[in-house]
Amino acid sequence: MNLAETINELEILITGANAKHNLSVSQLVEKVLERNEGILTSTGAIRATTGAYTGRSPRDKFIVKERSMEKKINWGTVNQPISEEAFDLLYNKVISYLKSRDEFFIFDGFAGADERFQLPLKVINEFAWHNLFAGQLFINRTKDDTASSEKPFTIISAPTFKADPKVDGTNSETFIIISFEKRTILIGGTEYAGEMKKSVFSVMNLLLPENNILPMHCSANVGFEGDVALFFGLSGTGKTTLSADPNRRLIGDDEHGWSTSGIFNIEGGCxxxxxxxxxxxxxxxxxxxxxxxxxxxxxxxxxxxxxxxxxxxxxxxxxxxxxxxxIDKVIIPSIAGHPQTIVFLTADAFGVLPPISKLTREQAMYHFLSGYTSKLAGTERGVTAPEATFSTCFGSPFLPLPATIYASMLGQKIDEHEVQVFLVNTGWTGGEYGTGKRMKLKYTRAMVQAAVEGDLDNIETIQDEVFGLNIPIHVPGVPDDVLQPNQTWASYEDYLGKAKELATQFKNNFSKFSDVSPTIAKLGGPLQS
CATH class of the missing domain: 2.170.8.10 (Phosphoenolpyruvate Carboxykinase, domain 2)
Structure with missing residues (x-):
């Protein structure tokens, strides 16, 4: 199927009598209840359940191997290729399937709060509650918006349509496929709404660098004096919680771009x-x-x-x-200046990383490329307990391009704007998962507050004996012994053994970055293993 045929099939679909365009929140809520897709809770929110798929399905995500993309994409287990023929086959099946439905729902909006870099979106949903979700997460059109000359990126989501792997070239009944040439995201076989959100982020991670904009898997907030802070981290590490600070204004909770003017939220919701x-x-x-x-x-x-x-x-x-x-304290439109502080969030299941440490430039680059954290239960299908993992740039599942492209852009911006960088462990202390305890939120909040307000810029530090990290000897509101992980374990020998085990994993993982400056590997990583 060529591009013209794809556009024609889509036009026939969205102009059909069963297509419900841009319904209001009240209309969608009524549809959800009428169709028994969810229930109304005591606060007025809709509650829906997603069946077997309660998290992302990374094994079922593909990018179409098109001629213009073949040399751009960092192909592998994250960016799995699928042929144009397989995509076209599934596309036709899903279009026909939606045509046969009594009704389906369409949302028109944007990704990107900065109008100069906005991506028009058209979201086509089999479920009314998915369309309500899209209206909450993406940026809504206003009456003053002029029609964009840019062809929108279209999400077509049909959760009850299931693929046949033997015929359709998928790994299971579920599929999430991005075609950059046809500007289409095709989703089926899963009711988990987060697939729509993260697919758009994957698209922006390819498109924004073409405009010299760094896309970032981070939350962001700003103080009342205009000081901006970024919080990088995978799902479950605390980005949303820590950026929703009553003493600061929220810019966004998960996805941002960093241009020559400053940062902007990619989304319109949380x-x-x-x-x-x-x-x-x-x-x-x-x-x-x-x-x-x-x-x-x-x-x-x-x-x-x-x-x-x-x-x-x-x-x-x-x-x-x-x-x-x-949100009470929020900036709309979600645009702010250049950040003064960056916080890398990790949920360390080993329980050996300091709860907060100051990073040198080399350490910042090392830990950004490493992206160490723990996958937390439920964030991906099959994950039932924390698992140690390294997710490059704190977002490798969503990076179509080689990781070093994003890392290089971040390093340049850190240098240019003299940004302070911290590593914060929101994971375990006093022992590994199963023995230790999760770091108290009030302590993490106190450490983050001290970091973003500049209280730690010139404070005395002590170097961690295994990871070489610079640990503040005192943070207001946090017991001093909590700051030193080797003092929180019952057995120092057990701590040291586990710390060296993690240090070895860091070094083994970083060995794959053969094109990174040896200085970063030498000065940024663990001291011993």
Whole structure:
């Protein structure tokens, strides 16, 4: 199928009588309830469940191997190729499938708060609650928006359509396929709404660098004096929680671009992990879950319709999708200046990394490329307990280009704007997972506050004996012994053995970056293993 044929088939689909365009929040809520796709909770949010797929399915994600993309994409287990013929076959099947539905739903919006770099989006959903989700997560059109001359990137999502791997060239019944030439994201076989969000991020991770913009898997906020802070980290490491600070204004919770003018949010909403969410610990997120929001896989009392955020019956990966406008202190449009502080967040399941450390430039580049953290339960299909992992640039599942391209751009910007960089461990302390305890949120908040307010810029530090990290000897609001991981374990020998084990994993992982300056590997990594 050539591009013209693809456009024609899409035009026939979206002009059909069963296509419902840009319904209001109230109309979509009514549709969700009418179609029994979800229930209304006590706060007015919709609660939907996603069946077997309660997280992303990375093995089922593909990029079409088109001529213009063949030499650009960093092909491998993350960016799996699929042929144009296989894509066309599935595309036709999904289009025909949606044509046969009584109704489906279309949202028109954008990705990218900076109008100069916005990507027009058209989201076509089999489910009304998925369309409501899209309206919460992406940037909505306004009455003043002029029609873009740029062809939109189209998401076509048909969760109840299942692929036949033997015929369709997929790995399972599920598929998430990006065609850059046809500007289409094709999703089927999974009801997990996060696939739409992350697919758009993958697209932006290819398109933005072409305009000399660094795409980043990070949250961002700004102080009332204009000081910007970025929080990098994989799902579950605390990006959303730590950026939703009542003393600062939120720019965005997950995806941003960094241009020559400053940073901008790629999205118009937040997708917060809400297991164990409480009003006391995370008030901004708690109060944002109201009418128009979507709760995903959260247990709800059938009589009171109150959400039980502590119950992981469906999954640990419970989620809340809500508009940025639901946050009290937020910047709209989500644009700010250059950051003064960068925080790398890691959930260390080994329990040996310091809760906070100051990074040199070489260490910043080393840890950005390493992207060490733990996959937390439920964030991907099949993950039921924390697993140590290295995710390049804290977002390797979403990077179509070689990692060194993003790392080089970040290094240049850190140098140009003299950014302070910190590594913060939101994971375990006093022992590894199963023995130690998760770092207290109040301590992490105190450390982050000290970092972003500049209190740690000139503070005395001590060098970690294994990782070479510079640990502040004192942080206001945090017991001094908490800052030194070797003092929190019952046995120093056990700590040292586990620390050296992790240091070896760091070095083994970093050996794949053969094109990186030897100085970064030498000065940025562990001292011993």
């Amino acid at each position: 997708y917060a992990k809400c297991i164990n969410l409480s009003k006391d610990k995370e008030p901004q997120i708690y109060h944002a879950i109201r009418y128009g929001s979507v709760l995903e896989n959260v247990v709800v009392d059938q009589d009171t319709r109150e959400a039980d955020y502590n119950d992981s019956f469906y999954t640990e990966n419970t989620r809340a999708a809500y508009s940025l406008s639901a």
